[in-house]
Amino acid sequence: MSFSAAVYGLGNIGRFAVEALEAAPDARCLGVIRRRQSLGAPSLDQRGLPAYASLDELVAAQGQPDVVLLCTPSRQVPDAAAGLLGRGFNTVDSFDIHDRIPETLARLDQAARQGGAVAVTAAGWDPGTDSVLRALFEAMVPAGTTFTNFGRGRSMGHSVAVRALPGVADATAITIPVGGGRHSRLVYVVLERGARFDDVRAAIAADPYFSHDPLEVREVGAAELPFVADASHGVLLERTGASGLTANQHLSFDMRINNPALTAQVLVAVARAAVRRKARGEAGAFTLLDIAPVELLPGERSTHIARLV
Amino acid sequence: MSFSAAVYGLGNIGRFAVEALEAAPDARCLGVIRRRQSLGAPSLDQRGLPAYASLDELVAAQGQPDVVLLCTPSRQVPDAAAGLLGRGFNTVDSFDIHDRIPETLARLDQAARQGGAVAVTAAGWDPGTDSVLRALFEAMVPAGTTFTNFGRGRSMGHSVAVRALPGVADATAITIPVGGGRHSRLVYVVLERGARFDDVRAAIAADPYFSHDPLEVREVGAAELPFVADASHGVLLERTGASGLTANQHLSFDMRINNPALTAQVLVAVARAAVRRKARGEAGAFTLLDIAPVELLPGERSTHIARLV
Numbered sequence: 001m002s003f004s005a006a007v008y009g010l011g012n013i014g015r016f017a018v019e020a021l022e023a024a025p026d027a028r029c030l031g032v033i034r035r036r037q038s039l040g041a042p043s044l045d046q047r048g049l050p051a052y053a054s055l056d057e058l059v060a061a062q063g064q065p066d067v068v069l070l071c072t073p074s075r076q077v078p079d080a081a082a083g084l085l086g087r088g089f090n091t092v093d094s095f096d097i098h099d100r101i102p103e104t105l106a107r108l109d110q111a112a113r114q115g116g117a118v119a120v121t122a123a124g125w126d127p128g129t130d131s132v133l134r135a136l137f138e139a140m141v142p143a144g145t146t147f148t149n150f151g152r153g154r155s156m157g158h159s160v161a162v163r164a165l166p167g168v169a170d171a172t173a174i175t176i177p178v179g180g181g182r183h184s185r186l187v188y189v190v191l192e193r194g195a196r197f198d199d200v201r202a203a204i205a206a207d208p209y210f211s212h213d214p215l216e217v218r219e220v221g222a223a224e225l226p227f228v229a230d231a232s233h234g235v236l237l238e239r240t241g242a243s244g245l246t247a248n249q250h251l252s253f254d255m256r257i258n259n260p261a262l263t264a265q266v267l268v269a270v271a272r273a274a275v276r277r278k279a280r281g282e283a284g285a286f287t288l289l290d291i292a293p294v295e296l297l298p299g300e301r302s303t304h305i306a307r308l309v
Numbered sequence: 310m311s312f313s314a315a316v317y318g319l320g321n322i323g324r325f326a327v328e329a330l331e332a333a334p335d336a337r338c339l340g341v342i343r344r345r346q347s348l349g350a351p352s353l354d355q356r357g358l359p360a361y362a363s364l365d366e367l368v369a370a371q372g373q374p375d376v377v378l379l380c381t382p383s384r385q386v387p388d389a390a391a392g393l394l395g396r397g398f399n400t401v402d403s404f405d406i407h408d409r410i411p412e413t414l415a416r417l418d419q420a421a422r423q424g425g426a427v428a429v430t431a432a433g434w435d436p437g438t439d440s441v442l443r444a445l446f447e448a449m450v451p452a453g454t455t456f457t458n459f460g461r462g463r464s465m466g467h468s469v470a471v472r473a474l475p476g477v478a479d480a481t482a483i484t485i486p487v488g489g490g491r492h493s494r495l496v497y498v499v500l501e502r503g504a505r506f507d508d509v510r511a512a513i514a515a516d517p518y519f520s521h522d523p524l525e526v527r528e529v530g531a532a533e534l535p536f537v538a539d540a541s542h543g544v545l546l547e548r549t550g551a552s553g554l555t556a557n558q559h560l561s562f563d564m565r566i567n568n569p570a571l572t573a574q575v576l577v578a579v580a581r582a583a584v585r586r587k588a589r590g591e592a593g594a595f596t597l598l599d600i601a602p603v604e605l606l607p608g609e610r611s612t613h614i615a616r617l618v
Contacts, residue, residue, distance in 0.1 A: 016552075016553055016555065017553075019553040019554040019555070020552065020553030020554075021553075022553070022554065023451065023452070023551070023553050023554055024451070098618070101614065101615070101618050102611065102614060102615045105614065122618050125449070127618045128618075129445060129448075129449055131617050131618040132445060132602050133445075134617045135602040135603060135605065135606060135613065135617050136438060136441060136442075136602055136605070138606055138617075139438075139574075139575070139578040139602070139605035139606055140434070140438055140571060140574060140575060140578070141571075141574070142332065142333070142574070142607075143332070242332070243325075243329065243566070243567070243570040243571045243573070243574035244325055244326075244328040244329030244330075244331070244332045244570055244573055244574050244577075245328040245329075245331070245332055246325065246328070246567045246570035248567070249564075249565075249566045249567065249570065249571060250564060250565040250566065251562075251563075251564045251566075252562070252563050252564070253560075253561070253562050253563075254560075254561050254562075254563070255558075255559060255560045255561070256558075256559045257552070257558045257559065257560075258552070258555045258557070258558065261552040261553055261555035261558065262449060262450075262552045262558060264552070264553055265448075265449060265450070265451070265552035265553050266448070266449060268553075269448040269449070287614055287618050288602075288618070289601065289602050289603040289610075289613060289614060289617065289618060290601045290603055290610070291601055292598065292599045292600055292601050293441050293444040293445055293448070293597075293598050294444060294598040294599055296444065296445070296448035297444060297447055297448055298451075301598075301599070302411065304444065304598060305410065305411060305414065305596055305598060306410070306411045308440050308443045308444050308447075308598065309407070309410050309431050309436045309440040309596050309597070309598060
């Protein structure tokens with residue numbers, strides 16, 4: 001099976017999604033949908049893909065993609081996905097607002113069933129592959145405690161939250177693990193003209209993204225920000241507990257990655273799984289917890305079982 | 310959903326399977342099938358479970374279990390599973406002879422379809438949960454290399470292989486990782502009367518289980534063997550490569566576990582998944598690569614998605 005895809009949004013994740021589709025042996029990227037004012041920017045032309053201001057324009061020029069990779073900011077994902085699903089497009093996304101995932105899944109499930117389409121939502125690395133690991137770890141060690149320790153790395157969600165505050169021209173937020181699944185936050189801010197540092201620091205400290213964790217805020221100039229804003233990230237996911245009645249079972253997963261590159265790669269893997277589900281006549285919205293691992297890989301099940309099991 | 314189970318075989322894994330069923334909130338162990346000459350042994354009576362010399366005797370006394378956990382030696386698994394599946398019993402096993410898994414899966418699939426039953430095979434930790442991790446790692450990092458480093462710990466398969474050699478009264482084989490997915494073997498042997506150590510060492514070195522790895526064989530007395538034969542084991546599973554076109558992505562999974570306790574726990578998790586598949590009207594044989602992670606956990610999908618995604 002091979003599949004065609006459209007990349008919806010060409011920010012951090014979208015750029016890497018174009019590359020991940022290019023690298024996948026079974027995928028073909030029909031083009032990119034981006035804001036009209038961005039059309040023709042060099043970053044797009046580098047990979048030589050056609051860009052459109054809407055999915056309708058892409059479909060008119062290239063035909064219907066088997067799946068749409070939603071690479072818009074997370075907050076826009078539910079509306080965008082529901083709209084596309086209702087029109088029969090399969091969608092995948094890395095929606096990462098954890099406490100809104102159940103309601104988003106329910107909404108997308110309804111839209112997907114109405115449109116006869118398949119959605120995979122919350123499918124990046126956390127939520128996403130980390131979620132799969134947490135589930136697998138619980139299946140292996142049902143009694144015990146799991147800690148998800150993020151970082152050290154730049155949190156896109158936290159960075160976006162700071163940028164939305166008054167007085168902030170730009171910002172990057174670093175997540176630092178302090179053990180036991182707890183974190184401290186280091187925020188670099190570029191102030192808007194006339195903004196007072198103490199006001200901005202207070203606003204960050206009061207923001208729900210930051211109010212529960214130790215916080216340090218540092219003011220930097222606009223020219224300095226790129227030097228603290230790279231895409232390195234990681235996670236240490238640990239579980240200790242009992243299998244059956246046997247304690248002292250230790251599991252840990254440690255990864256160090258380029259953050260948007262991994263998110264985009266996971267989107268391509270679940271895009272493949274979504275297209276397969278649709279081909280089997282299924283409709284609805286799913287998470288990575290609902291997907292058999294073999295469906296994430298290109299090629300034949302029997303080959304993977306012989307290689308990997 | 311809750312389910313009833315029978316434990317077929319009461320060796321290393323079977324004993325822990327009884328415990329894992331006892332600890333599971335949704336499982337009920339109807340009893341154990343073991344060799345007639347072993348009936349009434351204290352190890353069984355400790356947990357107060359009824360024991361039978363055949364599955365038919367168990368069914369006559371307790372009713373039909375929803376699933377049978379096959380805890381016999383691996384070599385006996387294909388025949389035992391195919392027989393039970395053909396009669397309509399769902400089965401799960403931790404068959405671990407890697408290069409016979411594809412043929413075993415095909416054979417069990419045919420038997421399961423004929424019997425209208427569900428099998429999950431090769432479902433321990435390797436093959437098993439390690440297989441899931443290898444697949445997930447490839448989905449995240451499609452280009453690169455994976456190394457599975459076992460140990461340090463006792464390999465049941467290698468220990469059994471040594472015990473089958475002439476001149477060997479008892480043995481335990483320790484697997485030691487030496488990096489890059491390669492291992493050395495340390496074998497403790499208790500010789501039979503009149504056996505020559507050099508002959509036994511040569512036979513071990515020539516055995517296909519050992520012929521490709523560095524080997525050290527040590528002779529010990531029968532009284533010493535228990536002190537080098539505990540159930541500690543572990544794995545370090547590493548993958549480095551590229552997501553899309555982005556190299557230098559590092560993933561690793563490290564676990565330190567009681568070996569049969571984890572194997573038995575995985576059997577209980579896939580037993581749950583097998584019963585769910587059967588309840589949905591499916592039939593056939595599957596591996597852990599075919600199973601959505603959420604199906605391995607007791608309770609409701611929506612609860613797990615809210616907690617884990």
